[in-house]
Amino acid sequence: MNGQNALSKMNDNPQLVPATVITTNTTVVSVSHELNNCLDAVASVVLTVSAYSGAGSVKLLLAGSEDNSTFTTIANDNLVIKDLTTGAEIESLDKAAAVALSSIGSTKLGFVFNYKTKFIKASIVSTGVTGSITASAIIQYEKSFQK
Numbered sequence: 098m099n100g101q102n103a104l105s106k107m108n109d110n111p112q113l114v115p116a117t118v119i120t121t122n123t124t125v126v127s128v129s130h131e132l133n134n135c136l137d138a139v140a141s142v143v144l145t146v147s148a149y150s151g152a153g154s155v156k157l158l159l160a161g162s163e164d165n166s167t168f169t170t171i172a173n174d175n176l177v178i179k180d181l182t183t184g185a186e187i188e189s190l191d192k193a194a195a196v197a198l199s200s201i202g203s204t205k206l207g208f209v210f211n212y213k214t215k216f217i218k219a220s221i222v223s224t225g226v227t228g229s230i231t232a233s234a235i236i237q238y239e240k241s242f243q244k
Contacts, residue, residue, distance in 0.1 A: 113219045114234040127219045139177050140238035141207040142219045146198045151228015156197035157206045161214035177207035
């Protein structure tokens with residue numbers, strides 16, 4: 098994939114998961130977000146850790162739906178990660194794990210947008226938590242204007 102996509106843009110940032118304090122191994126599931134006006138071939142979800150103490154990590158899992166009721170995990174082959182320095186796509190057997198965070202910071206996990214994915218949900222999955230992690234997630238993509 099060449100060209101611009103949401104992994105290099107910041108045009109629309111609806112919040113999927115508000116800042117949430119995580120103190121145990123858990124999964125925080127977002128609200129669903131409708132993608133009907135997405136213009137990008139690849140949209141991205143940004144995971145941010147704004148506070149961190151102790152140990153543990155968080156990663157994103159993404160799921161898509163045609164009808165906003167039955168969500169299916171987006172397969173690794175349809176996920177996209179990029180080297181933030183070079184912009185080159187990175188291949189990994191587990192792209193979600195490759196962009197997991199175990200300190201304060203942000204990371205992006207892109208997904209190939211297709212006409213069947215009308216809704217998206219993100220889950221923040223924590224493992225090995227012994228202290229406290231504050232994490233949030235937003236979605237980024239270029240949105241068309243509706244009349």
